[in-house]
Amino acid sequence: MDQLFPLILGVISLSIGAVLGYYARQSIAKRDWKTIEAKIQRRIQKAREEASLILEDAKRERDERRGELLKTEEVLLRRERILDQKISDFEKYQKEFQEKVEKLRKIKETIENLKLEAQKNLENISGLSTKEAKKELLENLEKEYQKEILEKIRKLETEGEERLEKRAKEILATVIQKYALSQAQEITTTTISLPNEEIKGKIIGKEGRNIRALEKLTGVELIVDETPETAVISGFDPIRREIAKLSLEKLIKDGRIQPARIEEKVEEARKEINSQIKEAGEAAVYELGLVGLDPRLVQLLGRLRFRTSYGQNVLLHSIEVAYLAQALAEEIGANHQICKRAGLFHDIGKAIDQQVEGSHTDIGIKILERFGEDPRIISAMKSHHEEYPAESIEAILVQVADQISGARPGARKDTLENYLKRLSDLENIATSFEGVEKAWALQAGREIRVFVKPGEIDDLGAKKLAKDIANRIQEELRYPGEIKVNVIRETRVTEYAK
Numbered sequence: 001m002d003q004l005f006p007l008i009l010g011v012i013s014l015s016i017g018a019v020l021g022y023y024a025r026q027s028i029a030k031r032d033w034k035t036i037e038a039k040i041q042r043r044i045q046k047a048r049e050e051a052s053l054i055l056e057d058a059k060r061e062r063d064e065r066r067g068e069l070l071k072t073e074e075v076l077l078r079r080e081r082i083l084d085q086k087i088s089d090f091e092k093y094q095k096e097f098q099e100k101v102e103k104l105r106k107i108k109e110t111i112e113n114l115k116l117e118a119q120k121n122l123e124n125i126s127g128l129s130t131k132e133a134k135k136e137l138l139e140n141l142e143k144e145y146q147k148e149i150l151e152k153i154r155k156l157e158t159e160g161e162e163r164l165e166k167r168a169k170e171i172l173a174t175v176i177q178k179y180a181l182s183q184a185q186e187i188t189t190t191t192i193s194l195p196n197e198e199i200k201g202k203i204i205g206k207e208g209r210n211i212r213a214l215e216k217l218t219g220v221e222l223i224v225d226e227t228p229e230t231a232v233i234s235g236f237d238p239i240r241r242e243i244a245k246l247s248l249e250k251l252i253k254d255g256r257i258q259p260a261r262i263e264e265k266v267e268e269a270r271k272e273i274n275s276q277i278k279e280a281g282e283a284a285v286y287e288l289g290l291v292g293l294d295p296r297l298v299q300l301l302g303r304l305r306f307r308t309s310y311g312q313n314v315l316l317h318s319i320e321v322a323y324l325a326q327a328l329a330e331e332i333g334a335n336h337q338i339c340k341r342a343g344l345f346h347d348i349g350k351a352i353d354q355q356v357e358g359s360h361t362d363i364g365i366k367i368l369e370r371f372g373e374d375p376r377i378i379s380a381m382k383s384h385h386e387e388y389p390a391e392s393i394e395a396i397l398v399q400v401a402d403q404i405s406g407a408r409p410g411a412r413k414d415t416l417e418n419y420l421k422r423l424s425d426l427e428n429i430a431t432s433f434e435g436v437e438k439a440w441a442l443q444a445g446r447e448i449r450v451f452v453k454p455g456e457i458d459d460l461g462a463k464k465l466a467k468d469i470a471n472r473i474q475e476e477l478r479y480p481g482e483i484k485v486n487v488i489r490e491t492r493v494t495e496y497a498k
């Protein structure tokens with residue numbers, strides 16, 4: 001019993017505590033719920049206030065936009081009224097314009113009718129038609145003022161010619177002033193200074209064999225006389241003279257002068273001359289600023305350095321013509337590149353005219369065609385001697401430039417050209433015979449040395465050949481004095497000791 005009582009007491013206490021705890025918890029929960037509910041109420045109130053503000057802003061924005069739309073609508077209505085007014089005014093103006101056009105048309109018809117009526121009245125009164133009246137009027141005027149018209153025309157022609165001639169002279173003077181090339185007359189002799197008098201004996205050689213060998217190989221005449229320390233090379237071909245000069249200078253420098261050495265030095269000199277010819281052509285092309293030329297054409301151009309025309313160096317003459325033609329073209333607005341190129345090549349045929357039949361112009365045309373030159377350049381160069389008609393203004397300018405270059409005082413000598421032609425003709429006659437190896441015109445054309453092939457012509461044939469050449473020269477050439485024909489038949493035998 002005693003043990004049961006505390007247990008019951010504990011159960012009762014526990015029950016009472018549970019009840020009290022339940023009520024206490026309910027009380028706390030109610031208090032917390034009121035707190036949460038209050039917070040929710042505050043948030044709801046705040047949300048309502050914010051929604052009210054948003055609605056007010058939206059209402060205000062709506063009112064503003066409605067006001068702007070009303071203003072825009074009012075502007076559009078006003079513009080529409082203005083446009084309607086303009087359309088109405090335009091239609092009114094158009095109608096008035098059409099009325100004025102119609103009035104003008106009627107007035108024009110009236111004027112035309114009056115004009116025709118007046119013309120008919122005039123024709124009836126005068127008894128002439130309009131064409132007849134016009135013709136008679138012009139004839140009367142022509143008769144009345146014929147003398148005055150002719151005098152006026154003559155005056156205009158005279159003034160025009162004077163003005164054009166003056167302008168042409170100004171252009172030519174300007175062109176010549178722009179370019180002035182120094183000119184030196186080409187001569188037919190070359191003087192060489194000798195280091196001493198003893199060298200003359202070596203040049204002549206035993207019984208003259210050295211001097212004969214040099215003359216035979218080079219085709220010139222070597223004059224070694226009493227003039228102190230001087231030898232003179234005479235020949236009409238500048239290339240031959242230059243080869244002889246270089247050969248002799250090499251021999252003098254070497255000191256060993258004998259036929260075999262002479263042949264060696266002459267061959268060296270020929271190679272050097274070929275090199276000089278190439279350099280001369282390249283220098284001319286470079287000076288004129290031309291590019292893209294075939295090297296063989298440049299080589300032919302360089303040969304003109306050793307070619308003369310009436311004593312004038314042909315290469316220098318060609319360069320001068322190129323400059324003059326270019327300057328003329330620039331003055332009058334023609335193609336200066338074509339003029340310059342055609343001026344340079346206008347005498348290119350003279351590079352080989354002594355080896356090829358035909359005029360130097362025809363030879364030049366063939367050369368330029370072979371190397372693919374522009375047909376306009378060929379056309380411009382081929383009429384410089386009026387063998388062909390001028391086909392362009394550039395052709396006329398090249399012709400004028402050629403005449404300016406050749407006609408200047410001191411530029412050419414006709415007598416020298418005739419002299420050189422005679423020497424060339426002498427050699428051509430001699431080499432035209434069969435069996436002739438080479439022929440040289442010497443002593444200013446007073447002697448022609450003919451070297452024959454010993455295997456084809458014997459001694460008797462050589463004598464007959466000399467007679468035939470002399471007779472041919474008498475028949476075909478005109479010359480002062482007499483010409484000595486020397487036919488040389490030389491046999492050389494070479495053997496080697498082993």
